Amino acid sequence: MKKFALYTAGAVLMLAAAACDRDLDLAHAYDNSSSSKPYEFDKDFNFDDYIDFGSFVVSDRVVCEQQPDIPRYSFWLDGKISVGKYDDSGRFTLYWSADNSLRQTSDSPWLEENVNALSAEMEVFGKDLEPVDGFYDGGAWFIGVHKLPDGRLAGFFHAESHWTGSNSAYKSIGVTYSRDNGLTWEKGSRILAGTDPKPENPAGQGVSYGLGDGCVVWNEALGAWICYYSGYCNDPGNYMITMARSTDPAGAAGTWKKWDGEDFTIEGCKRQSQLGGENFKIANLDAYAGGNPSVMWNHYLNKWVMVFHSWSQRICLSTSSDGIVWEAPKSLDLGEEKAMYPNLISEEGDLTGGQAVRLYYAADMNDLGQRSLAWRKVVFY
Incomplete structure (x- = not known):
C-alpha cells in the first residue's frame, strides 16, 4: 500500500484547495475548469482500509437493504440514475430508471437513503407512454436529465422495442422535454439509432440490436x-463504448452526429429512415467492450471520470481532460463475481463531484437477474 504525505491516519484531514460554491441546477452552469472544494475525511480514515488502484482508492462495499414492497425489488440498479437540483427548493430530484423512470424528491442524493421510499405512483416516463412501434413499445427510461437555459428539462432516454415472447431488444436513444419540472413529459423523438431496421423476428433469445x-x-x-x-463497432466487432455530439442547446432530434474515430461527422439518426450511420470505437476504451457508462465532471481532478461495466461484468474506470480523448480504463477487481450498472453520485448530484464520490452498482447478479444495490466510496489522490 502506498503512503502519502498528504494524509495523516486517525485525524480529520483537509486538502488545501479553493472552495467552490456554484449553482449546479443548470446543465449549462457548471464550468469544466473549476477548482475543488476541500474534502473532509472521516476521523478513522486509513488508506490501508481501501483498495489502491494507483490514482484512486476504493472502500469496502456497503449493501443497501431493500424492502420487498418497493417497485422492482431486488432489481436495483438497472441503469442510469439522474440526481440533481432542478428548481429553487434546494431539494434533490432523483430519476430511477428500469423499464420506465420514477421521479422522487428528497433532501439527500444518496440512493440507500431513498430506495425504500420508491412507489409505483412515482412513474413519470416510460411504459405510461402511448407505444410507438419499433421505438419504445418495450419501454423507455432516462439516461440523463438536465435543466435547459429556457427553463425546460431535457430528458435523454434509452428506448427499446421488443418482440412477443422474446427477451430480445431493438434499442435506440431519444430525447423528451418537460415544462413542469419533470411532472409530465412530451412524447419524445429518436436522436441516435443503429444502422439496420428492426428485423421481423430476432435471431434468438436475449439478442440486442441497435444501440443504447x-x-x-x-x-x-x-x-x-x-x-x-x-x-456495435465493426473493428474489433463487439458492443463498445462510443459517442455522439450535438451542439444544439436542447440536444434536439436531427442535430446529432456520431464519432468517426477523429471527429463527429456520421449521421446520428436520419429523419426519413430513422436509422443512423456506423459506430466507431473510442480509442483506449476498446480495451474492454461494455455498456452503461456513467460520466461526471470531477473538479478535484479537473477531468471527466467515466465508469462502465464490461461484458465480463467488471466495472471499469477511465478519465479524460476534454471528454473526447480517454485514458486506458482500469478494470476494478472489487471481489464481486458480477458487478454491473455503475453510477457515480456525489453530494452535488450525478453531474459533478470532488475528491470523494460514491460508486453505486448492481452486485452479485444471479441467473434470474436478481441483484443487490451496493456502493463504495472512491477517493482520488
Missing part, C-alpha cells in the same frame, strides 16, 4: 452535448 445503454452530459468547454453509449 448510455448517458448524456453537457460539456461546457466544447459547448456541446455528448452522449456516451454502447454500439
Whole structure:
C-alpha cells in the first residue's frame, strides 16, 4: 500500500484547495475548469482500509437493504440514475430508471437513503407512454436529465422495442422535454439509432440490436452535448463504448452526429429512415467492450471520470481532460463475481463531484437477474 504525505491516519484531514460554491441546477452552469472544494475525511480514515488502484482508492462495499414492497425489488440498479437540483427548493430530484423512470424528491442524493421510499405512483416516463412501434413499445427510461437555459428539462432516454415472447431488444436513444419540472413529459423523438431496421423476428433469445445503454452530459468547454453509449463497432466487432455530439442547446432530434474515430461527422439518426450511420470505437476504451457508462465532471481532478461495466461484468474506470480523448480504463477487481450498472453520485448530484464520490452498482447478479444495490466510496489522490 502506498503512503502519502498528504494524509495523516486517525485525524480529520483537509486538502488545501479553493472552495467552490456554484449553482449546479443548470446543465449549462457548471464550468469544466473549476477548482475543488476541500474534502473532509472521516476521523478513522486509513488508506490501508481501501483498495489502491494507483490514482484512486476504493472502500469496502456497503449493501443497501431493500424492502420487498418497493417497485422492482431486488432489481436495483438497472441503469442510469439522474440526481440533481432542478428548481429553487434546494431539494434533490432523483430519476430511477428500469423499464420506465420514477421521479422522487428528497433532501439527500444518496440512493440507500431513498430506495425504500420508491412507489409505483412515482412513474413519470416510460411504459405510461402511448407505444410507438419499433421505438419504445418495450419501454423507455432516462439516461440523463438536465435543466435547459429556457427553463425546460431535457430528458435523454434509452428506448427499446421488443418482440412477443422474446427477451430480445431493438434499442435506440431519444430525447423528451418537460415544462413542469419533470411532472409530465412530451412524447419524445429518436436522436441516435443503429444502422439496420428492426428485423421481423430476432435471431434468438436475449439478442440486442441497435444501440443504447448510455448517458448524456453537457460539456461546457466544447459547448456541446455528448452522449456516451454502447454500439456495435465493426473493428474489433463487439458492443463498445462510443459517442455522439450535438451542439444544439436542447440536444434536439436531427442535430446529432456520431464519432468517426477523429471527429463527429456520421449521421446520428436520419429523419426519413430513422436509422443512423456506423459506430466507431473510442480509442483506449476498446480495451474492454461494455455498456452503461456513467460520466461526471470531477473538479478535484479537473477531468471527466467515466465508469462502465464490461461484458465480463467488471466495472471499469477511465478519465479524460476534454471528454473526447480517454485514458486506458482500469478494470476494478472489487471481489464481486458480477458487478454491473455503475453510477457515480456525489453530494452535488450525478453531474459533478470532488475528491470523494460514491460508486453505486448492481452486485452479485444471479441467473434470474436478481441483484443487490451496493456502493463504495472512491477517493482520488
